[in-house]
Amino acid sequence: MRFRIKSFKIGAGKPIVFVHKTDAKNLGIHVGNRVELSADGKRIIAVVDLVGNYFEPGEIGVSEDIARRLETKSGDSINLTFIPAPQSTRIIKKKLTCQPYAKRELNIIIKDIVNNAITEAEIAYFISGVYHCGMSEEETINLTDAIYNNGQKISWSSNKIADKHSIGGIPGNRTTPIVVSICAEAGVIMPKTSSRAITSAAGTADVIETLTRVDLSIKELKKVVKKTNACLAWGGSLGLAPADDKLIQIERLINLDPEPQLIASILAKKLAAGSKYVLIDIPYGKNAKATLSKAKRLKKKFLKIGGHFGLKIKVILTDGSQIIGNGIGPVLEMIDILKVLKREDSPKDLEDKSLKMAGVIMEMTGNAKKGQGIKKAKEILESGKAFRKFKEIIEAQGGKIKTLKPGKFSQGITSLKSGKIKEIDGRSIAHTARLAGCPSDKSAGIYIQKHIGEKISKGEIIATIYSESNHKLREAIEFFNEFNPIKF
Amino acid sequence: MRFRIKSFKIGAGKPIVFVHKTDAKNLGIHVGNRVELSADGKRIIAVVDLVGNYFEPGEIGVSEDIARRLETKSGDSINLTFIPAPQSTRIIKKKLTCQPYAKRELNIIIKDIVNNAITEAEIAYFISGVYHCGMSEEETINLTDAIYNNGQKISWSSNKIADKHSIGGIPGNRTTPIVVSICAEAGVIMPKTSSRAITSAAGTADVIETLTRVDLSIKELKKVVKKTNACLAWGGSLGLAPADDKLIQIERLINLDPEPQLIASILAKKLAAGSKYVLIDIPYGKNAKATLSKAKRLKKKFLKIGGHFGLKIKVILTDGSQIIGNGIGPVLEMIDILKVLKREDSPKDLEDKSLKMAGVIMEMTGNAKKGQGIKKAKEILESGKAFRKFKEIIEAQGGKIKTLKPGKFSQGITSLKSGKIKEIDGRSIAHTARLAGCPSDKSAGIYIQKHIGEKISKGEIIATIYSESNHKLREAIEFFNEFNPIKF
CATH class of the missing domain: 3.40.1030.10 (Nucleoside phosphorylase/phosphoribosyltransferase catalytic domain)
Known part of the structure; x- marks a missing residue:
């Protein structure tokens, strides 16, 4: 069915198409369904959300990535087709009972991930199967192959890359x-x-x-x-090995890192x-x-x-x-x-x-x-x-070397006692820097004066926190003081 | 931080809040983050999408379920607070290595599911752990208890319910x-x-x-x-045991049905x-x-x-x-x-x-x-x-008994041979009915003339398919003829 596009500056992290409720009812599509959008031979799979206002039946709203991938703008005509359940949904389940995936099956799963044809929950099922049951060497090779082959590739005339x-x-x-x-x-x-x-x-x-x-x-x-x-x-x-980005995003939710997938x-x-x-x-x-x-x-x-x-x-x-x-x-x-x-x-x-x-x-x-x-x-x-x-x-790459300055708000943290540093908790250090504004505030962060094994005296500055905002600086300091990532 | 609401008739299947890119940058929130929205003591957790047009910084768009739950309308003022990673994300992982969940942990997970505090991918991790490793009787009891207690309850004066x-x-x-x-x-x-x-x-x-x-x-x-x-x-x-609805929705994606969760x-x-x-x-x-x-x-x-x-x-x-x-x-x-x-x-x-x-x-x-x-x-x-x-x-309940008529488009399917029915494939029958328009087109469906063990003659009508649209009728017939769910 053909629709008129209303471009919709929404960055939802995935392609989302907003369909008018009336059209959805007529087409029998629901929230969360996958549809294929196509224009001028370009295609993208998008997830359906429903709207009741902002535009009329016959119009659809598309998120930024769709407009970019299809190279369309408001007013263009576009084709929308309902797509039935992807093949992956039947395959993914196998690993949850520790059955091995065939080469062909891994390729289908990775292709569906890249094409946005399966949901994040389905990807989580895939990851947890791999995490729980592991993969044979052959499967890991086939997974690598599937991730490698479903994406862009760069070729070089030299062999010394x-x-x-x-x-x-x-x-x-x-x-x-x-x-x-x-x-x-x-x-x-x-x-x-x-x-x-x-x-x-x-x-x-x-x-x-x-x-x-x-x-x-x-x-x-x-x-x-x-x-x-x-x-x-x-x-x-x-666009090199794009499945990887999606897999990492879903793994990070609960800090999983299945070995076969890490290698692949x-x-x-x-x-x-x-x-x-x-x-x-x-x-x-x-x-x-x-x-x-x-x-x-x-x-x-x-x-x-x-x-x-x-x-x-x-x-x-x-x-x-x-x-x-x-x-x-x-x-x-x-x-x-x-x-x-x-x-x-x-x-x-x-x-x-x-x-x-x-x-x-x-x-x-x-x-x-x-x-x-x-x-x-x-x-x-x-x-x-x-x-x-x-x-x-x-x-x-279009830049130049310049003198960089850390965030304009800063505070040194002084050691409350003398001694030798025994441990620096990397995770808490990273979290302190994030509270200070990293990574989006580039000049935010934390400067650590000493490493493990070094001596420090009472009253000496042990670390300095930098931020673009006084508020964020306070939050970072509060966290640092509570969790005290540098231990004697 | 306070925002002015623009009510946004979007049914996304979950509470979605649209934040202007400028505000998001200032607040350090990203697509997919969870935020708490509150107004007049009512609260709801919503998932962040970003927009660049349709409204100004200082305004937020809310999906229908948010407007309904908070009882707000366009122009109202509302409070938005970033919420850090929920406790569940640390707990869910345990079951993926077959460690048991404590009563308290199951309660946290189910509460987070009900409050929309965790993503569908995280729920999928939870389900796959339970599917893969099972649950002890004690865990199943605690899961039942958590699902039961995180939701509405109806009480009765009689005991004979x-x-x-x-x-x-x-x-x-x-x-x-x-x-x-x-x-x-x-x-x-x-x-x-x-x-x-x-x-x-x-x-x-x-x-x-x-x-x-x-x-x-x-x-x-x-x-x-x-x-x-x-x-x-x-x-x-x-709102009785609402976690159940969400769990079933995620399970159905790949047709999982873990026993402990079914019972609970x-x-x-x-x-x-x-x-x-x-x-x-x-x-x-x-x-x-x-x-x-x-x-x-x-x-x-x-x-x-x-x-x-x-x-x-x-x-x-x-x-x-x-x-x-x-x-x-x-x-x-x-x-x-x-x-x-x-x-x-x-x-x-x-x-x-x-x-x-x-x-x-x-x-x-x-x-x-x-x-x-x-x-x-x-x-x-x-x-x-x-x-x-x-x-x-x-x-x-406000209705009345009336004469019901099946879909106005219909076609009988005649048997191509005589014999005794040996098998009726329920899944393909259900799929035929769905292609004909079920469940949203109430009068669509399929009428099966005979059951297993009954005799049928060549040329006799074996089933009739009904639909509200000729197009859907054709699709249902095509599927039925291809998969032939009634076998001799």
Whole structure:
């Protein structure tokens, strides 16, 4: 049936079509039903909401993502077709009784997730089955394949495409810009895409955005890489392995992180970006997602499954016992990064980890001799060439290096006693930064003066909280004082 | 923060508040966040969508259920508060690794479901945990208790309140109006509430609605019961055990039906309606939800858990191998019911089952002597008193007995061969009726001429499909011919 569009600036996080009650009754469609909208050969699946005013029967309202995807505007004519229950609904259930999924079935499920053909509740059923029953190696391979194949792909003429991935959860673990700058300078091609924060204070994309735009199209990304050997883009706008974004969003609701899906997501994203060499960093320990034994198990699986897809893959297990660097929050983290690159008084832990990772990547791609990676990385960093490369990348993406200032409202927190720091609770640190305004207020955050093992005297400042608003600063301080994330 | 309401006639199936992008940014709220709206001491939790037009910053749009619950109108001032992650999100996860839920935890989860404080995906996680790991008897009791206690309750001065429940899945199993009329005539108090169809062709509430309104308030329901000993109301508008409705809605997405939740839902609804005597009918067999062994297991659990709550409970296992009666669809099923009550040429299977159930209930409540229940039920039905009682109930609810006609477009389907009917696939029959327009087009449906075991000749009409629209009739016929639900 054909409808006249009323464009409706609603961002609902998913495509929503508002149908007049009278039309819905005639068509026999209900709230929550899925319909296909099509115009000029473009199609999108949308969820139905009903309206009784704002427009007339014969008109439909569409949310922003629909208007964008179909390239329509108010007044255009559009076709709406009811779609029956998707195939996935019959398949998903299998895993809830620990039956394995066939390759074809995983492809159907992932396709339906990408096409928005199944609800978030159905995706939750899928995730909980995988969480509960796990997946065989073969299933994990097929899941990776399905996530990889249902989305955009970038291809490169060179074979020396490298990438890195740090498994999340460690505040301040912002090695990417440093590693990428060093490796690109050495001749490695690194089309790096990163995510924004979901539950943390900042994602790499949020941090890079303090200096330049990150929402590149694939065409723009290729242009930047051609010019500089690398890029520092946001993955969200590229459509690489888009099922992954949706799965993560539903997992985060109750903090699930099923292993097969973690592996499949990461590898699918790397494959879609066209990578051949991949370094995976698995932090383990008190503040990390993984214990040492889980990290070891994950390592084996990454090597096996990555190998199946022809990836040259290395996995390093790193210290995840505490935050890395001093600043937590987009601007504060970029300040730390710039200190390392500009050879100022830089956070040693961030610098050392970045050098190690850059070294491993350069040895993998043959841009450094075996055993000489770290040494070469150090040379590039200390010569100022890494900073020059970083500047080049930022400028190629349309930004520039500038002096960044943390939030205008700030307060130092003084230690109430003397002693040696025993523990820093990363989750509470991240939550403090979020209360201060992270990640949307880029200059909000928390600067941690000392790390575990360091001594502090009574009355000395242990951390400083920054915010764009006095109100948010108060809330962050209140939380910090109550939960006291830095323990002696 | 205070906002000016713009009432927004949107029925989204859940409370949705539309916040202007500018306000959202200032408040740090995102799509999908939960906020509490309050006005004059009334509160509701709503899900955030963002808008960029249709109104100004400082204004919010609210969906219909919000306006109704808060009793607000456009221009009113309302308070909006961000609410952090609900407690449930931390608790729900436990069951995914088969850890038991404590009583307190189940209460938190059910309260959050009722208050709309958790998403449908989170509810799906809860359901899949219960489906996968099951629940102990103690947990099932605590779940029943939580569902029962988080909602409205009806209390009665009499103790002789009886109820019945048939476990779903058998098309045409519409014994309720007949059983209620017989029992009420005998002096049993039966404040019966029923559901509407979700995936079937008709729920009892849809069938009753062909003659009268069914959306009674608790006050109206009590008035009807006082006058006639019974009622035939829709449960949905009463707020009894409302968690149940939400759980069923999410379960149906992939056809899950975890046993503990099935038991808890049914018993909680009966407890909330104030019942003391409960008859549970568990159909088993090819077309039913339960096999004989599952039906036996369920029976034991119903008796045990119902007993814990002080219910006098009986469970009968009945033949669920095929449809009951001849008509499938609201009007066609009511025509069958009226035939039984008016002593016309009635479907024998529907009549016999109704008499049996009415007999058991009257014996339970002491309104019939042991072993004399069916006999007494038969007397009441044959004397015409049951019909008179039914008429009284329908009229007390504001309706009247009238002659009903099935859909104006119809087509008989002739048998292509002669033989004895071996199987009738209830699910395909229900789907045919839905394609014809059920349950919203009340006069749509399918009339099945013969039952399993009966003979049919080539060229004889085996079924007739009715619809309000020629288009829907064609679709239903096409499906019927393709899937051929009646097998020889």
